[in-house]
Amino acid sequence: MILGEALQSVTQTLRRARIADASVEAEVLLGHVLGMSKTGLYTEPERSLTSAESERLRNLVRRRLDREPTAYILGHCEFYGIDFYIDSRALIPRPETELLVEEAVDLGQRISHQGVQTAIADVGTGCGAVAISLALALPQARIYATDISPSALQVAEVNCCRHGVSGRVELLQGNLLEPLPQAVDVIVANLPYVKDCEFVDLSPEIREYEPTLALAGGRDGLDKIREMFDQMGGKWGAHLGERPAYLLLEIGQGQGEIVTSLVNDHFWWASIELISDLGGIERVVKVGLRPQSQF
Numbered sequence: 001m002i003l004g005e006a007l008q009s010v011t012q013t014l015r016r017a018r019i020a021d022a023s024v025e026a027e028v029l030l031g032h033v034l035g036m037s038k039t040g041l042y043t044e045p046e047r048s049l050t051s052a053e054s055e056r057l058r059n060l061v062r063r064r065l066d067r068e069p070t071a072y073i074l075g076h077c078e079f080y081g082i083d084f085y086i087d088s089r090a091l092i093p094r095p096e097t098e099l100l101v102e103e104a105v106d107l108g109q110r111i112s113h114q115g116v117q118t119a120i121a122d123v124g125t126g127c128g129a130v131a132i133s134l135a136l137a138l139p140q141a142r143i144y145a146t147d148i149s150p151s152a153l154q155v156a157e158v159n160c161c162r163h164g165v166s167g168r169v170e171l172l173q174g175n176l177l178e179p180l181p182q183a184v185d186v187i188v189a190n191l192p193y194v195k196d197c198e199f200v201d202l203s204p205e206i207r208e209y210e211p212t213l214a215l216a217g218g219r220d221g222l223d224k225i226r227e228m229f230d231q232m233g234g235k236w237g238a239h240l241g242e243r244p245a246y247l248l249l250e251i252g253q254g255q256g257e258i259v260t261s262l263v264n265d266h267f268w269w270a271s272i273e274l275i276s277d278l279g280g281i282e283r284v285v286k287v288g289l290r291p292q293s294q295f
């Protein structure tokens with residue numbers, strides 16, 4: 001088979017299976033098998049596929065028809081302009097989470113301008129995309145990345161090595177803030193926030209392949225966020241130190257109001273800002289926590 005025909009045939013197969021963006025997906029799978037860029041695919045339409053290449057392509061298309069996410073099939077994904085290794089042990093980082101990173105970078109830069117080394121915790125780090133993006137953007141910062149899942153942390157470790165930040169991103173296994181060895185200036189967290197009742201509506205790519213531990217947030221989606229707030233009011237709160245601290249939380253669509261009232265219940269003295277993504281959806285809650293001693 002030649003390349004042009006293969007591209008057409010894979011596109012049609014994926015389209016018949018009602019896979020969205022079938023032509024883009026076909027380009028990605030074929031490009032992966034042949035080690036070619038998108039432009040390359042269209043400049044050499046007469047190139048023949050070897051039988052090994054055809055077999056490999058068939059195998060990848062079969063996996064995609066079984067609804068395995070493309071990022072898991074390829075073994076990598078892009079986040080914040082950086083290439084990350086990924087497999088089914090960790091959630092595939094989503095483009096909307098880049099807003100969380102942008103806000104954290106902004107805070108990190110402002111704090112470091114005040115002449116102190118910024119300490120940041122990425123709580124629920126998964127494949128490490130947020131923590132590593134922060135480490136690369138804020139070379140002076142000390143980053144802690146926690147996750148309850150030892151297998152997700154193995155993926156994060158691969159990514160830390162790949163990006164040369166193993167010395168500055170400390171991976172810690174445990175429940176939310178519990179493993180943190182010191183007070184931090186910024187807590188960044190994209191914790192699971194899918195409501196129990198929303199699970200059935202998730203696409204098979206998400207429901208059947210991504211770790212449930214990374215998605216399930218309980219009845220109203222906020223179990224983990226509540227638990228972290230409780231921790232912050234307890235032992236971790238005592239570690240706030242003398243500097244103002246910030247919390248940046250990613251939330252699901254429509255959760256802004258309830259998370260705001262949760263913050264008010266736990267931290268009456270906090271400042272709260274809801275930050276929307278480009279689609280106008282409230283995506284990040286920014287909480288300013290001056291130590292209570294400053295009142």
Ligand SMILES: C[S@@+](CC[C@H](N)C(=O)[O-])C[C@H]1O[C@@H](n2cnc3c(N)ncnc32)[C@H](O)[C@@H]1O
Nearest residue numbers: 093124125126147148149175176190191192214
């Ligand atoms: C929505 S994923 C986010 C992953 C990654 N930070 C990202 O933005 O792509 C949530 C992560 O929180 C982790 N997690 C769930 N419960 C946790 C807990 N109690 N303590 C620490 N991490 C937890 C999951 O294993 C998962 O990696």
